[in-house]
Amino acid sequence: xxxxxxxxxxxxxxxxxxxxxxxxxxxxxxxxxxxxxxxxxxxxxxxxxxxxxxxxxxxxxxxxxxxxxxxxxxxxxxxxxxxxxxxxxxxxxxxxxxxxxxxxxxxxxxxxxxxxxxxxxxxxxxxxxxxxxxxxxxxxxxxxxxxxxxxxxxxxxxxxxxxxxxxxxxxxxxxxxxxxxxxxxxxxxxxxxxxxxxxxxxxxxxxxxxxxxxxxxxxxxxxxxxxxxxxxxxxxxxxxxxxxxxxxxxxxxxxxxxxxxxxx
Amino acid sequence: xxxxxxxxxxxxxxxxxxxxxxxxxxxxxxxxxxxxxxxxxxxxxxxxxxxxxxxxxxxxxxxxxxxxxxxxxxxxxxxxxxxxxxxxxxxxxxxxxxxxxxxxxxxxxxxxxxxxxxxxxxxxxxxxxxxxxxxxxxxxxxxxxxxxxxxxxxxxxxxxxxxxxxxxxxxxxxxxxxxxxxxxxxxxxxxxxxxxxxxxxxxxxxxxxxxxxxxxxxxxxxxxxxxxxxxxxxxxxxxxxxxxxxxxxx
Numbered sequence: 001x002x003x004x005x006x007x008x009x010x011x012x013x014x015x016x017x018x019x020x021x022x023x024x025x026x027x028x029x030x031x032x033x034x035x036x037x038x039x040x041x042x043x044x045x046x047x048x049x050x051x052x053x054x055x056x057x058x059x060x061x062x063x064x065x066x067x068x069x070x071x072x073x074x075x076x077x078x079x080x081x082x083x084x085x086x087x088x089x090x091x092x093x094x095x096x097x098x099x100x101x102x103x104x105x106x107x108x109x110x111x112x113x114x115x116x117x118x119x120x121x122x123x124x125x126x127x128x129x130x131x132x133x134x135x136x137x138x139x140x141x142x143x144x145x146x147x148x149x150x151x152x153x154x155x156x157x158x159x160x161x162x163x164x165x166x167x168x169x170x171x172x173x174x175x176x177x178x179x180x181x182x183x184x185x186x187x188x189x190x191x192x193x194x195x196x197x198x199x200x201x202x203x204x205x206x207x208x209x210x211x212x213x214x215x216x217x218x219x220x221x222x223x224x225x226x227x228x229x230x231x232x233x234x235x236x237x238x239x240x241x242x243x244x245x246x247x248x249x250x251x252x253x254x255x256x257x258x259x260x261x262x263x264x
Numbered sequence: 265x266x267x268x269x270x271x272x273x274x275x276x277x278x279x280x281x282x283x284x285x286x287x288x289x290x291x292x293x294x295x296x297x298x299x300x301x302x303x304x305x306x307x308x309x310x311x312x313x314x315x316x317x318x319x320x321x322x323x324x325x326x327x328x329x330x331x332x333x334x335x336x337x338x339x340x341x342x343x344x345x346x347x348x349x350x351x352x353x354x355x356x357x358x359x360x361x362x363x364x365x366x367x368x369x370x371x372x373x374x375x376x377x378x379x380x381x382x383x384x385x386x387x388x389x390x391x392x393x394x395x396x397x398x399x400x401x402x403x404x405x406x407x408x409x410x411x412x413x414x415x416x417x418x419x420x421x422x423x424x425x426x427x428x429x430x431x432x433x434x435x436x437x438x439x440x441x442x443x444x445x446x447x448x449x450x451x452x453x454x455x456x457x458x459x460x461x462x463x464x465x466x467x468x469x470x471x472x473x474x475x476x477x478x479x480x481x482x483x484x485x486x487x488x489x490x491x492x493x494x495x496x497x498x499x500x501x502x503x504x505x506x507x508x509x510x511x512x513x514x
Contacts, residue, residue, distance in 0.1 A: 055414050073418045085415035088510035089433050099419040102429070132509060150419065 003067070004028035005154055005186040006052060011061035012211075013047055021047045022212035025061070029154075033202035034180065034187040038194065038244065040251040044212030045190045046082075046158055052188060053079050053156050065154065075103075078147035080157040084139045086131040086146075092118065093127040095142050099150035110149075117145040120179060137168035144176070148183065155187045161196065173200055174228055194248070198222070198240045199231065206247050216247055298480045306484035316469065316485075323465040326382055327454045330389025334446055338394045339439060342401025343427070346435070352402060359402075363395035367453075371460045380464070385457045392453025393446035400442025404435030437504065437511035444500040451493040 006029035013021045022044035029035045037045045050056040052063050054073040063070040065077065073079075078099065086095050093114055094101070100110035118124060121141040131139055140160055147155055161169045177200060180187060191197050197204050204218045220240035222231055231237055266272065282300050289299030310316050345352040345359070371388055378384045408431050416426045432439075458467020466489060473482040 050414075053418050055418055073420060075420060077418075079415070079418040081411050081415060083411050085409070085411040087412070087430070087433070089436075089507065102416070102419050102421045102425055130510065132512075146419075 002031065005031040005065070006188060007064040008048065008052065009062050009064060011048065011051060011058045011063070013044070013051065013056065014059045020211040022207075025207070025212060025214055027205045027214055027217060029186060029188050030203065031153075031186050032184055034189055034200055035203045035205060036189045036191055036197040036201040037205050037207060038191055038197045038248075039207030039212065040209050040248060040255070041192060043207040043209035045192075045207055048207070048212070049156055049158055049188060049190050053077055055079075075150065076152055077154045077156055078150050078152035080140075080143050080147045080155065080160045082159040082162050084131070084136075084143045086139060086142055088131050091128050091130060092123060092134070092142055095131070096123075096145045096149055099146055103150075113149050114145070117149045120148070120182075121145040122175070135168075137164045137172060140164060140172070144179075148179070148185075153186055155185050157187060157189045159190050159192065162192075169196070170228070176200060177224075194241055194244045195232075198237055198244065204240070204244065206244060208247075208251065218243060295477065296479055298483070302480040303483040303487070306480040307487060310481050310484045311488060319465045319469050322382070323385075323454055323458065323467075326385035326457075326465070327389055327450055329382075330386040330454065331393060331447065331450045333386070334390045334394040334397060334450065335443065337390075338397030338442065338446065339401050341394075342398040342439075342442070343405055343431075345398065345402040346405025347427075347431075352406065355398075356402070359395050359398050362391070363399060367391050368456055368460070371457055374457075375461060380461050384461060385454055385465070388457030389450045389453040392456075393450040396449060397439075397442040397446040400438045400445070401435065404438025404442075405431055407438075408434040437507050440500055440504045440507065444497050444504065447496045447500065448493050451489065451496070455489060 008025060008027050008029070011025040012023050015021055025044070025048055027035075037048060039045055047056065051058050052065075052070065054070045054077070057071070065074070087098065090098070093111060096118055097110040097114035100113060105113075115127065118127060121144055123138065123141050123145060126134065126138065131142065134142070140163075144160070161172055164172060173196060189197075189200065198220050199222075201220065204220065205214055206216045206218065207213065208215050218240060220236055222236050222240070223234060224231070226234065285297065285300040288294070289297050289302070341355060341359075345355050367388075370391065371384070374384045374387055378387060412430055412434060413426060416430045421429065454465075455467055455470070458465040459470060461467060462471050466485065469485055470482065473479075473485060
């Protein structure tokens with residue numbers, strides 16, 4: 001077996017004040033695959049992702065990317081943010097080219113690259129719009145195009161569709177799969193939606209909270225040759241959703257009970 | 265503004281006040297208030313007099329140098345206060361004290377220290393305007409969206425790039441508001457400084473007109489100074505409106 005693109009090795013993260021966000025989190029992200037991190041809110045999914053990105057440093061443990069430990073962000077990884085993190089004063093074109101601008105690439109080249117990914121993410125015609133003129137779904141396409149434009153091998157996506165309508169979410173998931181099949185990226189994807197995780201992932205890492213630990217890793221084996229509806233009705237898809245729901249159910253039930261107990 | 269259900273342009277309120285002023289002036293109730301038409305006529309004679317030209321020149325010079333220093337220091341210190349918590353806490357209290365203190369009281373001390381010339385005026389302008397610029401810059405810089413900073417870092421921005429390509433623009437609405445307020449205070453500062461010094465610039469002219477009971481000229485000069493401050497603040501306001509679109513969606 002080939003080396004994984006990312007190896008997350010025994011990560012523990014304590015926040016100032018003593019809260020332990022994650023403990024002993026270990027998993028591999030195989031190259032060229034999409035791996036999801038799923039779990040209840042507060043399980044440290046985003047913390048783990050930010051450590052892989054090099055935006056946070058772990059209290060102990062390490063992340064290995066292509067044989068080297070991660071200490072800071074690098075050109076081999078690109079991040080897609082939950083709240084898009086677009087520059088509100090810059091056009092779509094400049095936002096998509098921003099990663100290349102920071103690297104000092106000359107304007108004609110970086111704008112040519114940006115236009116290419118603007119076309120691939122179906123944003124053509126909006127090059128000179130500003131983020132506040134776009135819908136949430138379109139803003140996240142800009143965020144995705146920006147991450148693709150820097151041509152990193154590894155995409156880190158933090159609940160990218162969380163603030164997008166359900167209908168747009170579904171077309172977005174399909175677009176993402178189509179894009180990834182063309183671009184050959186390794187993806188680490190954080191989500192709290194079981195259906196989304198099963199639909200897009202090759203591998204799903206399930207985290208539980210208090211502090212966050214890996215309880216299980218699922219490989220859904222979904223047939224990719226059918227239409228979206230066929231996939232969502234296929235037995236492997238339904239089985240995987242059921243299996244993950246079984247693991248996470250106890251946490252959902254805790255959340256339902258907790259507020260009811262509080263007043264007494 | 266609406267009167268009896270009808271929309272009336274804002275200029276109308278000014279016209280009403282000018283009319284009242286004119287009537288009060290014509291009645292010769294108070295010598296302080298000459299008819300408004302006399303004041304208008306005096307604007308022409310004051311603005312074209314060589315005395316005004318000289319006074320305006322030295323005043324503008326003091327104002328420009330003082331403001332330039334206040335902008336550089338105010339924005340620089342505000343940036344550090346907003347980025348480094350310790351500096352923000354250390355400087356914040358002092359900036360707030362000076363911002364709200366009656367700085368006019370310091371001017372005589374400055375005169376004793378720096379003399380009756382340009383240095384005193386420059387320092388007065390600086391002291392009047394620097395605090396509000398620093399404090400507004402601090403607010404803007406401290407409230408930059410965290411995820412924009414993370415975005416910059418994750419795409420490999422250097423510390424300098426984070427400051428010049430992200431923080432500066434993200435804080436621009438607050439910085440511009442600080443500059444606009446600072447400019448108005450700077451105008452106040454230069455006039456107050458000159459009034460206390462009493463022998464230079466626009467302040468000397470005010471002194472001269474009021475002592476000689478030249479009330480029409482006095483009001484004319486006041487309107488000219490007001491017009492200058494208003495024009496400056498509108499110029500900054502123009503840029504503020506340009507960033508307003510993204511100020512609400514940061």
